[in-house]
């Protein structure tokens with residue numbers, strides 16, 4: 179069976195023992211190219227937020243506080259795709275300081291929606307702005323954070339499930355490894371006793387998408403659009419055969435997959 | 449074993465009879481399919497004509513997510529929790545699913561390490577079986593699990609306008625006697641039952657013979673068949689989620705938002721999940737889909753059989769329907785038999801040449 183997709187090596191997280199000190203860990207939140215939706219999601223857990231904030235010291239978060247950017251922090255939470263040279267430099271600056279880096283949201287994890295401009299960012303910029311203003315900075319082809327720096331934990335999704343971020347933060351604070359996963363979505367739909375979209379004649383990206391969200395969209399009647407990115411074990415060839423087997427359009431399946439997977443993959447993805 | 453006869457229109461009053469003392473769960477329509485749900489409060493929702501359900505009744509004995517105990521991380525204390533038990537009747541189970549529960553009982557009740565959570569709920573659970581009509585995915589007839597002789601309290605055999613009721617428990621017999629006008633079975637009832645049973649046996653589509661399966665599993669352990677199936681597998685775990693006999697689980701610690709207390713959870717797991725055999729240190733004993741699919745069927749057809757004397761499959765057909773990649777027990781059986789014929793022919797060919 180050699181040569182087949184192998185899952186599971188390099189699961190040891192070098193960051194997991196980085197935070198063994200007694201004072202509260204300092205957490206800084208950064209935004210690259212995104213619509214801030216995931217950051218807003220973080221504020222949407224009113225009931226838990228105070229408890230969560232009690233676990234660490236929040237030293238930087240532009241969305242909620244005007245405190246200036248500090249030189250010293252332990253955990254960096256990064257939202258947004260890398261779209262400019264300035265983003266690249268910011269990430270390098272962050273990585274030099276942070277013991278743990280957590281990428282959150284589709285944009286940061288796979289390049290997400292900004293990633294659709296991968297390969298022809300200049301065209302897109304012209305279409306949007308006409309004359310591209312200088313304030314856009316020196317634009318670069320959109321990429322996930324893990325293309326630039328090592329990422330210790332990821333919280334995928336568009337938007338993220340904030341309690342998933344809380345669980346990841348707890349792992350980072352207490353010295354755990356990223357949760358091992360790798361499976362795609364269909365098992366979650368079966369657990370929910372939902373009937374498969376393919377049996378209803380519709381394409382669903384759950385066949386190859388990273389599980390863990392509990393399939394809420396499917397519960398609400400929408401096929402999976404792949405916002406969590408490809409599963410570590412994603413079997414695209416088999417998925418395409420399945421789509422074709424149901425008499426559905428494989429090109430359509432591939433086009434839909436681009437929405438959240440065009441720019442790349444989270445190299446640390448589980 | 450006792451036998452009684454009731455009229456079909458007495459089923460709602462039988463459900464109400466149970467509902468006076470127990471939560472009653474039975475098949476209802478859901479999302480264009482069927483699912484087990486609470487029906488005691490409204491027996492008219494009960495669909496005794498269902499073919500199969502999305503999830504098996506296992507979910508009431510071995511829940512997809514169960515809290516085993518809670519703990520306090522500040523004081524480093526573990527608190528045992530009371531095992532939650534709901535006195536319950538699983539109403540309208542087919543033979544395959546009762547046989548599946550018997551397989552689970554062997555693991556969780558009768559083993560060297562009985563599971564207190566499973567046992568407590570199982571002992572508070574009664575089972576009422578009912579005859580079924582096989583659909584295209586059913587192959588219980590291959591394993592003999594189209595019949596069940598133990599594990600239920602009542603079993604309703606369909607005689608057209610009435611049910612012949614097999615009775616295995618005193619409590620259920622008493623409820624039957626009070627809730628219905630159950631009468632002793634007559635010779636005519638027995639004759640009708642024989643005819644119905646014969647028609648039932650003939651209603652299955654023919655399938656591969658399975659008597660040599662463990663031998664084939666052993667002989668073709670390193671066969672390319674597993675790579676072919678692994679190439680198709682999506683590693684989605686749908687097969688195990690819907691399986692009435694799969695019983696693997698994962699243990700997960702879930703902290704509250706502030707990290708000061710937490711719960712240890714038991715969650716259904718699947719040997720088809722890529723992280724299933726991943727261990728501390730980062731080694732994965734089954735890193736490929738081929739090795740995982742092979743493991744799933746080895747356990748079902750050989751491992752469990754060696755220990756408990758049965759295959760860990762009842763032919764319910766749920767995984768055959770759930771697997772988008774067309775990997776199923778019947779596909780494996782047919783694949784192995786095909787291999788056996790091929791290698792037999794090859795061996796004869798070689799013999800002829802020498």
Ligand code: SF4
Nearest residue numbers: 691761762764765767
């Ligand atoms: S292996 Fe498939 S057919 Fe057999 S009991 Fe499990 S779900 Fe049913």
Ligand code: SF4
Nearest residue numbers: 681682684685687771
């Ligand atoms: S065998 Fe089928 S249902 Fe099971 S994990 Fe593989 S693709 Fe999913």
